[in-house]
Amino acid sequence: MLRNPRFWLPAASLGGVLWLLYMDLDRTSPGPITPTHAQVPELVDSSSCETCHGSFDGTLAEGCATCHVEIGADLADGTGFHGTLADVDAQDCGHCHGEHYGAEVRLVNDRSYALAGIADRTAYDHAPLNFTLAGRHAELACSDCHEHADARMLAPGEKRYLGLERACVACHEDVHEGRMARDCAACHGQVQPFAEVAVFAHARFVCEGSHDAADCAACHEPESDHSVEALASFDPPTDERACRDCHESPHSRAFTTRAGAPGPATEVESCGLCHAAVHDAFAGHPAAMPVELHGASGFELAAPHDQVACADCHGTAADAALVDFADRYPGRGADECAACHTDVHGAQFDDIGFLRGSGCLACHERHSFRPSTFDVAEHALTSFELAGSHAAVACSTCHEQVHPDEPRVFHGTPADCASCHADAHRGALVGAEEGCAVCHAVTLFSEFRADAFDHDRFTSFELDGAHARAECESCHRPARQPDELGRTFGFASEVFGQPVDACATCHTDPHWGAFDSARLPGEVEGRAGCARCHLTESFREPALESFDHESWTGYPLDGAHARAECDSCHRRSELPDELGRTFGRVHEVFGQPVQDCRTCHADPHRGAFADPELPAEVSGRESCSRCHTTESFRELWAGAFDHELWTGYPIAPFHASTECTDCHAPVVEPGGRQSFAHAAGNSCSDCHADPHVGQFIVGGRTDCARCHLDAGGLDFDHGRDTRFALDETHTPLECSACHIPWPIPGGEKAVRYKPLGIECSDCHGPEYGGGR
Structure with missing residues (x-):
């Protein structure tokens, strides 16, 4: 069994692992961490391994996501830089970012990018991030946008690449101040500068020709209703602008409206009927205005204007620099002939009542100025009707052209007869505003209406009384031969030698000028001359009630004179004198003037x-x-x-x-x-006898008043008036005591006053009795 490797080899491997684990449990860290992580206290103690490496059933990615939350979210969502990496196990953070190498190895380095499949960090395609680097952005270094892209160590909270927004305004100033509904890239792109608006397409208005080169603000004035911000706002204006909204139009609004009337064009579109949308300038456009539009504009190109070249009326494009647009295109009407044709009448008919507004066509045909259509019937609308002989007279006979360079005179031509015809009356007739036509026919001057002649009105000489019964020839003696004007009717001045302005012109003054004195009134109750006293029926019928004897003769008739008969002083003669007068003059009666x-x-x-x-x-x-x-x-x-x-x-x-x-x-x-x-x-003695018989004669004269008062009594002072003053003895005496009667020749007596003595003995001597 021991010889069988299937049994002892796994057992040996397990033992080795257990030994290694045991050995690792005694070690705090496999090596020093990077300085960036070393700044975080939670990452430097002996129990901090799980913070990054996680528990036995966790992953390194999960540990990293504990701090790097945004990256964890990108990994989970498959977005961002880490979430979109291809052929890389994004859960194996340590694969690209080696740790426990101390400060010698950077967490983010070229190896990191290479392991992530990015051979050249500066060539990183930002397309997976939904942000394409093009144009100017492609030329930027990473640190131009990511401030800490090349930093060896990041401070707590700092981001190397994360934390930026894709919106342009995050990096660029928003000159539109947030009023735009669309993003910046929709108009500007990243290739050209912002001012060039590189990628914006005018959907409703194609920018061609001169519009393509125009600056946006030239059409979209800032802060206006059609500014860029207003048009791209959330509530843009809906009205469509016409050419005239941006371009100063030399045409009137009526012109542009009428020009679009024949077709479907509106006023907004009417400029395009004549001007191409793509052009460098409005003026000088090669296309001519269509005939039908020319008519719609208010001037129909009918005969004879249909044969006229545009330049004949509007000049050529070469003239534009010299002639103002308003001069070339003044907006003339088809009936405004004077706008193009010289007014040969010199504006004489510009303000004629019945012609006002009619222009040249009131008298001329549209296709030719000659001959004029102004006939006798229209002439009757003026102040002078062509009646009688005037109807057959040529226009030039009355309307003369005084100077070749001046117009023939029509307006203002005098309408009175005397302006054209010599006055056969030599200005003698006055007061007829109607002129010669009052008495004469318009056919011949010899056709005279005698009943229309008012002698008083026209000559200021009223025909009344005896004058009304006189024959015209009495004052207007006919000539044997007509004069140069054909007149035979004589002037009164030719008969009487002077103009008729007073009775004395025709009648001899029987008063020999006695009543022509400047001190006498020139008029009496509106009557002048002889009419002040005489009636026109007869000189023998004076208007006695108006004759003031004192005013006219200087001699008032009052008292007995007023009751006297006129014949008492103005004795009538048995036969009239050479003037037919029988009324006598005072000097003829009394031999001298009064x-x-x-x-x-x-x-x-x-x-x-x-x-x-x-x-x-x-x-x-x-x-x-x-x-x-x-x-x-x-x-x-x-x-x-x-x-x-x-x-x-x-x-x-x-x-x-x-x-x-x-x-x-x-x-x-x-x-x-x-x-x-x-x-x-x-003298008293002339009427009264002198009782003193000359005793008081002085110088041959007796002055009684020396003593006697006219009222009676005396004014006599004995001491003053005599040689003997009365003393107290003599004063009581009576006068008769001294002045006694004394005999005078003739046997009479008179009281004696002198001579008497003044001596005592003259009165008291023995011969006087002694006792006196």
Whole structure:
């Protein structure tokens, strides 16, 4: 049995194992652990073997998973680096990661990668990790992303490769700030820089031509409704943008809308009807606008425009640098001829009421400007109807072209007759706004409507009274031969030698200009000239109620004058004079013009009051009216006659009580006219006898007023007026005691006042009785 190896060989093997086990139980570790594990206290004591190696019924992988939880999960799920290794027993951790070799051998080294089937760590294909390294990522070193990839020792909690996220924002700054619904790789990829958006495809809008080279922000302005973030957000906008939303369109919205009207194109798509989607620039596109679209845009290319080249109206692409788009494509209408064609009328018809908005086609055919379609009927819509002879006149006769470089004048052409026809009346007719047509027909001037002529309105000379009955030839004498205008009807000025502006032009003034003075009124109740007083029926029928004798002659008719008959001063002649006048003039009756009362009345005072030293005027009254009223010479103005002023002799109270006739005796002049005599004189002696018989004559004159008062009494002072002053003895005496009657020649007596003596003996001598 011992010789049989089937029995002793297993027994020997078991014994050897038991011996080895026994020997191993005495050993704490087969060798020092790596510094990374040595940092963990639980792994360095004698009882720590199970922590890594597990119990008798456990595996090394399970022990490792105690600390390396993420790797354990990858192994369990078949994910991650360890869970996806092929042809390698992932449960045998020590196969790749040798331990108990101390610090000399790294847990992760080139041998580890080689045993895992990775010959070159830097070329590791990350595809099993659902992260493909391409472009810039493929060029990076492991440590660029895995910070501790090359570390010899990891600190507690540090990961060599684990712990990173696949999201771009884990490593790169998210310029979109998390607003994007899609991941970064959907647009950017890993080949080009982020700014190039390498892999994004415009599903709704193909970026071709100039759009392909455009920066994203050029179309997707940041923070706008169409920014990249807004379009890729969880709630993107649904509206579709048109070309004009990004490009400044020189076309009006009405143009782009009308251009798409014939077909299924909307305004959004209408640009593509003329402009290719792939282009470098809108301008200079070789394709011409289709004729039907040109019509839809508002300008139908009908005759004669259908034969015109585009460049004839819009210039060429070569002109674009020199001519603004708005100049080349101004949006002209088919009826706006002046937009392309020079306005030969110089804008004369731009603001004509009945033509406003019609343009050139109001008068011209669409296919040709000549001849004009503006006929007589349309001319009637203007301010001048072509009636009568005017209808046959050529347009150029009235509408002249003053200068070859200037347009022919249509608008503003005068419509009055005088602007085209010479005025046969030489401007004599006024007040007719309708012009010549008021009286003349539009066929011939000789066709005159006499009933339409208002002499008063057109000549300012009213035909009334005798004038209305006169024949026209009386003032308008016909000529034997017509003048250069064919006129034979004479002018009144040719008959009377001057324009008719007053009665005196045709009628001789029988008043010899007496009423033409500047001091007289030029009008009376709206009537001028002779009409101020005379009626047009006859000069012999004056309008007496309007004749103010004082205003017109300077002589007022009041008092007795107002009651006198006109013939009293204006004596009528038996036969009319050469002017037919019978009404006499004052100077013919009285021999001189009326100057004052004496012209007509004899002066009973014989010039006594005409002395130049006397007042010529009293209270505004002159001549006789200074004292007399016009009612009667016997009637004086109250208080008007100042006796002292006019005669030089004051009437004192005594004389004022006497009658005038006491001094001025009534007399009858030759012819029976009553008057009054002059007073005898101014001296008392002229009217009164001198009782003193000349005793007080001085210088041949006795001045009674030296002693006597006009009111009565004396103003005599014996001491002042004589040579003998009365003393106290003589004062009580009566005058008659000294002044006694004395005989005078003729047998009468007079009281003697002088000469008397002044000596005592002259009165008291013996011869006088001694006692006197």
